[in-house]
Amino acid sequence: MNKIPNRQAICEVLMEKAETDKDIVVLCSDSRGSASLAPFAAKYPEQFVEVGIAEQDLVSISAGLAKCGKKPFAASPACFLSTRSYEQAKIDCAYSDTNVTLVGISGGVSYGALGMSHHSAQDIAAMSAIPNMRVYLPSDRFQTAKLIEALLQDTRPAYLRVGRNAVEDIYSENDIPFVMDKATVLAEGTDVLLVACGEMVRPALDAVALLKEQGISAGLLDMYCVKPLDKEAIVDAAGKVKAVISVEEHAPFGGLGSMVSQVVGSACPRRVINMALPDAPVISGTSREVFDYYGLNAEGIAAKAAEILKEL
Structure with missing residues (x-):
């Protein structure tokens, strides 16, 4: 049974690519632990920004970094990222067609016991309604890794939602039939x-x-x-x-x-x-x-x- 959650797969790809690509920047809203991004922060402190519990600032700062040529990945719980910073996602990222990848962690009902305040059951609808904003929900760690690699190669805004727990593998390391934007x-x-x-x-x-x-x-x-x-x-x-x-x-x-x-x-x-x-x-x-x-x-x-x- 797989024990590696999709959020960890994101960190592993970003850490590998950040070694040679110094434009990669990871930002968190006091969520590096729950996003499995603490290892990135420890290894690449100059490519990591902690904004604290301020999701609007998280997105706006990411957009500013993108306009300076950086490749920001902004991680925060999906329930907050898709609601508290909705205007910033709409204007600073999508309307400006800015290269920001918004990573909604612990999506859906991952925070099950914490109730509706921590569930993100509206984010697909909300983010999809924003022009220029792409929306992705990878199904396992291998597909997640391929998606992150693809997003690093383009310059358009995207919202990515992953759950909190590990999910059973659907693909394998040697068999990932991934094509960007194709089912x-x-x-x-x-x-x-x-x-x-x-x-x-x-x-x-x-x-x-x-x-x-x-x-x-x-x-x-x-x-x-x-x-x-x-x-x-x-x-x-x-x-x-x-x-x-x-x-x-x-x-x-x-x-x-x-x-x-x-x-x-x-x-x-x-x-x-x-x-x-x-x-x-x-x-x-x-x-x-x-x-x-x-x-x-x-x-x-x-x-x-x-x-x-x-x-x-």
Whole structure:
């Protein structure tokens, strides 16, 4: 079982690249520990900025550094980064088309026991609504590493959300079919299509196996690139099935499910179901307990797929 969280993968890539690229700068809002970036701060103190608990300053300072030719990565809990500093993300980063990578750590319900104040179930919708802002939710440590490497090569703003805990590997060190801004096809099916992002990709992949045991052919897209959305991949895969299910660790409005519904509805009408967190304060508990409670696990996804197909 993998014990390396995606946030640690981010630190490892940045530390490796910062050795030769002195323009890389990491900024934190009193979050270097929870972001797994303490090793970076210790090794490259001249390329690290601690702003304290001041998320607005975190983003604005990052934008200023970017305008000076630096490559800033600003890390803060997703629940605060996507709300307290929303205007700075909109104006200082996106409107100015500035090379800042906003890293939302402990996203979704990672801070499960701390309740709604620490959950980020709105960030996909909020950040995706900002023109010029790209939104990414990598599914495992290997894909996360590839994404960071790609972001280091461009000069546009981006929001990246990762969870707090380690997630089971989907890819391997020698097998990472990563293409920037293109969904990864993890399975092809003829009955139902699953479209998932972030930590929901693993249970969706396990659901594909459960459905196969029931004689149901399920396809799966790892939609780590929520914005820009790989519409072509969705249309191609949806056109081969009877129904589509989106799965996300997010509120039911404005996230991946809403985007998938728009694409499928306009290009290849099919029954579309969005599996997400409820439009209500989420229960307290670990991420796994929360997912199990709301059916955002392999069994719940497989059961929903089988139920929909029976209705058609």
